[in-house]
Amino acid sequence: MQFRITQSAIDTTAWREALCDSRCGAYAAFEGWVRDHHDGRPVLGLHYDCYAELAEHEGGCIMAEAMARFEIVDARCIHRIGDCRIGDMAVWVGVSAAHREAAFAACRWIIDEVKTRVPIWKRERYADGDALWREA
Amino acid sequence: MQFRITQSAIDTTAWREALCDSRCGAYAAFEGWVRDHHDGRPVLGLHYDCYAELAEHEGGCIMAEAMARFEIVDARCIHRIGDCRIGDMAVWVGVSAAHREAAFAACRWIIDEVKTRVPIWKRERYADGDALWREA
Amino acid sequence: MSVTVLYFAGLREAAGLGEEQLDRPESLPALYATLRERHGFTHGQNQLRVACNGVFCDWQRVPADGDVIAFIPPVSGG
Amino acid sequence: MSVTVLYFAGLREAAGLGEEQLDRPESLPALYATLRERHGFTHGQNQLRVACNGVFCDWQRVPADGDVIAFIPPVSGG
Numbered sequence: 001m002q003f004r005i006t007q008s009a010i011d012t013t014a015w016r017e018a019l020c021d022s023r024c025g026a027y028a029a030f031e032g033w034v035r036d037h038h039d040g041r042p043v044l045g046l047h048y049d050c051y052a053e054l055a056e057h058e059g060g061c062i063m064a065e066a067m068a069r070f071e072i073v074d075a076r077c078i079h080r081i082g083d084c085r086i087g088d089m090a091v092w093v094g095v096s097a098a099h100r101e102a103a104f105a106a107c108r109w110i111i112d113e114v115k116t117r118v119p120i121w122k123r124e125r126y127a128d129g130d131a132l133w134r135e136a
Numbered sequence: 137m138q139f140r141i142t143q144s145a146i147d148t149t150a151w152r153e154a155l156c157d158s159r160c161g162a163y164a165a166f167e168g169w170v171r172d173h174h175d176g177r178p179v180l181g182l183h184y185d186c187y188a189e190l191a192e193h194e195g196g197c198i199m200a201e202a203m204a205r206f207e208i209v210d211a212r213c214i215h216r217i218g219d220c221r222i223g224d225m226a227v228w229v230g231v232s233a234a235h236r237e238a239a240f241a242a243c244r245w246i247i248d249e250v251k252t253r254v255p256i257w258k259r260e261r262y263a264d265g266d267a268l269w270r271e272a
Numbered sequence: 273m274s275v276t277v278l279y280f281a282g283l284r285e286a287a288g289l290g291e292e293q294l295d296r297p298e299s300l301p302a303l304y305a306t307l308r309e310r311h312g313f314t315h316g317q318n319q320l321r322v323a324c325n326g327v328f329c330d331w332q333r334v335p336a337d338g339d340v341i342a343f344i345p346p347v348s349g350g
Numbered sequence: 351m352s353v354t355v356l357y358f359a360g361l362r363e364a365a366g367l368g369e370e371q372l373d374r375p376e377s378l379p380a381l382y383a384t385l386r387e388r389h390g391f392t393h394g395q396n397q398l399r400v401a402c403n404g405v406f407c408d409w410q411r412v413p414a415d416g417d418v419i420a421f422i423p424p425v426s427g428g
Contacts, residue, residue, distance in 0.1 A: 022222045025171035028164070028243075032428045035161035035234065048427065049359045051420055053404040079427055086158045091428050098171065104244050107164075111236060111428060119401075119420075120427030121359035133360040134426035168350045184349065185281045187342055189326040215349055227350050247350060255323075255342075256349030257281035269282040270348035 001067055003059030004078045005052050005120075010089045019074045019096040026100035028107040032091040034084045038134075042127035048081040048090065049133075051119040055079070062113045070106035072097040077110055079120060137203055139195030140214045141188050141256075146225045155210045155232040164239035166247050168227040170220045174270075178263035184217040184226065185269075187255040191215070198249045206242035208233040213246055215256060275335055277307065278342040287311040296339075300331050304343055320344055353413055355385065356420040365389040374417075378409050382421055398422055 002018075012031070019027060034046050059077060066075050075095045084090055093110045097103040115136065122134045138154075148167070155163060170182050195213060202211050211231045220226055229246045233239040251272065258270045275296050279287045287307075297303035300322050307313065321344040322331055328344070335341065353374050357365045365385075375381035378400050385391065399422040400409055406422075413419065 020169075020223060022172040024169050027167040027169060029166075030236065030240070031163040031165075032236070033156075033160050033163060033232075036158040037234075049362070050427075051356065051358050051401070051422070054401050054406070054420065054422075057404055058406065087156060096169075098173075100166065100168070100244075100247060104166070104240065108236075108240050115425070115428035117425070118427050119358065119422050119425055121423065122426040123359070133363065133423075135360070135424035136426045185284070186349075187278065187280050187323070187344070190323050190328070190342065190344075193326055194328065251347070251350035253347070254349050255280065255344050255347055257345065258348040259281070269285065269345075271282070271346035272348045 001063045001074060002076045003056060003063050005050055005055050005059075006078055006080050007082045008080070010078055010080055010092050012089075012092050012094070015076050015078060015092060016094055019076060019094050021073050021096055023098060024073050024096040025098055026103040027094065027096050028100065028103035029095070030093040030107050030111050031089050032111070034086050034088045034090055036086045038124055043086070044125045044127055045086060046084045046090070046125070047123040048084065049121045049123065050081040054119045058118050059114065062110060062117060065113075066095075066106050066110050069109070070097070071099070071102040072106045075106055075110060077114060079114065079118065081120060137199045137210060138212045139192060139199050141186055141191050141195075142214055142216050143218045144216070146214055146216055146228050148225075148228050148230070151212050151214060151228060152230055155212060155230050157209050157232055159234060160209050160232040162233050162236035162239040164231050164236065164243040166229040166243050167225050168247070170222050170224045170226055172222045174260055179222070180261045180263055181222060182220045182226070182261070183259040184220065185257045185259065186217040190255045194254050195250065198246060198253060201249075202231075202242050202246050205245070206233070207235070207238040208242045211242055211246060213250060215250065215254065217256060273337055275337070275339045275341055277303070278340060280342065280344070282345055283313060283315070283343060286313055296335055296337055300333060300335060300341065303335065303341065315345055319346065351415055353415070353417045353419055355381070356418060358420065358422070360423055361391060361393070361421060364391050374413055374415055378411060378413060378419065381413065381419065393423055397424065
């Protein structure tokens with residue numbers, strides 16, 4: 001179980017490997033990608049600001065809560081911060097479990113909680129030259 | 137949109153790449169792994185039998201239905217057949233979408249339909265020497 | 273004047289073969305009843321689906337010469 | 351006798367700085383009210399959460415010397 005903030009591109013291979021376990025029949029994953037629009041407005045790129053100390057603490061709490069709340073074997077999450085281009089992976093969540101019901105439910109729950117609770121903020125740069133800090 | 141049956145180990149890299157699209161903010165994936173137990177009984181390995189022609193047809197129908205039913209951009213699924221060892225990936229589903237709600241819902245729906253409708257059968261070899269064709 | 277029947281998984285194991293040629297039957301239920309007796313299949317017809325020429329079909333479908341027929345036990349992929 | 355206040359995202363942009371040292375305030379709401387006026391923050395207190403020393407805390411928490419305080423606008427990660 002682990003939650004991390006990174007300044008670099010996310011390489012999911014090692015993160016997924018760490019979840020492999022012969023007791024597990026199911027693995028669910030989510031990736032958040034930087035997309036080229038928001039509410040119909042063309043987006044050129046993003047910058048993520050973060051309160052790293054609080055984010056790692058709060059992210060760790062979310063992962064621990066997920067382990068307690070769902071019948072899963074392991075769960076991990078990594079969130080990228082700094083500048084991101086369209087198509088970049090901004091966040092990854094992976095969950096392994098004996099059965100798929102719990103893997104899906106936990107994966108969904110984790111990303112929802114991360115987006116609600118972890119102190120990371122997105123600044124979108126628009127095609128019209130404007131830029132804006134999103135507040136969910 | 138694609139459904140495939142393979143006799144070889146699944147390499148998800150190319151399958152995931154094919155789903156990348158700058159309109160997409162969300163990617164949900166599921167992997168089914170061969171686990172070491174079933175209903176409490178230790179499992180040594182699996183063999184999957186398949187009616188390939190019907191499986192590819194029915195799998196294709198599932199993917200087309202998913203595209204129509206959910207607000208997603210693309211979806212793919214590949215199922216391995218033949219002999220599998222504990223820890224091997226037996227099936228992979230990947231879905232890309234503008235938003236995570238649809239990505240998760242479609243991914244879950246596809247694996248559920250595949251497990252219900254696609255003519256693939258699992259023969260489990262148990263630690264006690266017995267072997268059994270599972271019928272879901 | 274004949275059809276091909278394909279067997280998979282438990283049915284293949286019970287029949288001891290993967291396929292066989294048979295005279296065109298009157299109906300799919302009649303065909304399965306004959307084969308069930310011949311090979312000692314334990315599945316009732318209501319536990320099986322049936323496919324014709326690579327697509328699931330209705331048990332009411334009338335078999336035609338050259339059809340490739342498969343009886344499909346409950347699947348267990350994934 | 352002082353606390354450190356950290357700013358992020360929109361608050362950092364409005365304040366034009368990432369952190370500052372201030373005399374220990376009576377309360378967190380009083381601190382935010384002061385800073386809001388000084389920096390022209392548009393957020394009402396009820397739109398923000400507050401963290402102390404790297405952990406979310408209650409607005410009722412009494413600030414202590416050396417505390418590192420951050421006001422947290424609605425987050426938008428993911």
